[in-house]
Amino acid sequence: MQDTISANVAAVQARIAAAARRGGRDPSAVTLVAVTKTRSPAEVEAAVRAGVRHLGENRVEEAEHKIPQLRLPGVSWHMVGHLQSRKARQAAGLFDMIQSVDSVRLARKLDALAGERDAPLAVLIEVNVSGEGTKYGFPLSDRPALEAAVAEIAGLRHLCLQGLMTVAFIAQDPEEVRPVFGGLRALRDDFRARFPQVDLRHLSMGMTDDFEVAVEEGATIVRIGRALFGPRM
Numbered sequence: 001m002q003d004t005i006s007a008n009v010a011a012v013q014a015r016i017a018a019a020a021r022r023g024g025r026d027p028s029a030v031t032l033v034a035v036t037k038t039r040s041p042a043e044v045e046a047a048v049r050a051g052v053r054h055l056g057e058n059r060v061e062e063a064e065h066k067i068p069q070l071r072l073p074g075v076s077w078h079m080v081g082h083l084q085s086r087k088a089r090q091a092a093g094l095f096d097m098i099q100s101v102d103s104v105r106l107a108r109k110l111d112a113l114a115g116e117r118d119a120p121l122a123v124l125i126e127v128n129v130s131g132e133g134t135k136y137g138f139p140l141s142d143r144p145a146l147e148a149a150v151a152e153i154a155g156l157r158h159l160c161l162q163g164l165m166t167v168a169f170i171a172q173d174p175e176e177v178r179p180v181f182g183g184l185r186a187l188r189d190d191f192r193a194r195f196p197q198v199d200l201r202h203l204s205m206g207m208t209d210d211f212e213v214a215v216e217e218g219a220t221i222v223r224i225g226r227a228l229f230g231p232r233m
């Protein structure tokens with residue numbers, strides 16, 4: 001298992017680097033988050049031994065069981081799935097970054113929890129770019145709501161807003177989702193001009209089936225499960 005996962009990590013890193021160069025970008029500007037949902041602790045440890053430093057989970061229930069039993073110094077954990085408000089307390093204690101902030105109410109709650117813990121929490125705002133396929137995220141079409149969310153969340157004292165995240169729809173051909181990734185990048189560029197005081201450095205976009213297109217379009221974080229660990233049962 002270690003050999004397989006090590007080879008997969010190396011292959012994915014090489015594909016990320018090649019896509020970055022095609023997009024005229026520095027490969028080191030792209031962070032690989034290994035999405036470990038459904039994977040065993042041994043598989044997670046194998047990925048870390050292979051050099052992965054960022055891990056992602058999409059459900060608090062699973063993360064609550066998995067993360068505390070793994071002692072992985074120097075590794076950070078990312079919440080990438082929909083987060084219910086009533087799970088926010090556990091999530092604030094488990095994760096270094098919440099990528100899936102999809103309401104101002106959730107952001108306020110996370111801010112209060114991070115304040116209680118006296119530990120700043122990194123967050124991304126999830127955007128539903130295509131308006132289809134994904135249920136979560138601020139719709140791209142509601143620009144006023146998005147602007148209000150960025151303005152308020154950037155001002156929350158215990159959160160550190162670092163950018164935007166999206167989940168594209170499932171496509172036969174990854175070229176079909178290129179406009180989704182380009183759309184998120186264009187939004188980020190607009191917001192950089194509109195909110196120069198906010199460091200919107202991250203664009204989290206791209207998964208196993210479409211990460212190369214996402215990197216060509218400017219992804220700084222890709223979230224990859226199956227290309228590293230194989231198909232999910």
Ligand SMILES: *Cc1c(COP(=O)(O)O)cnc(C)c1O
Pocket residue numbers: 035037058080081167207208209223224225226227
């Ligand atoms: C599962 C998941 C991923 C990784 O998906 P793969 O297709 O296995 O690469 C990425 N992002 C989110 C939000 C996920 O839930």
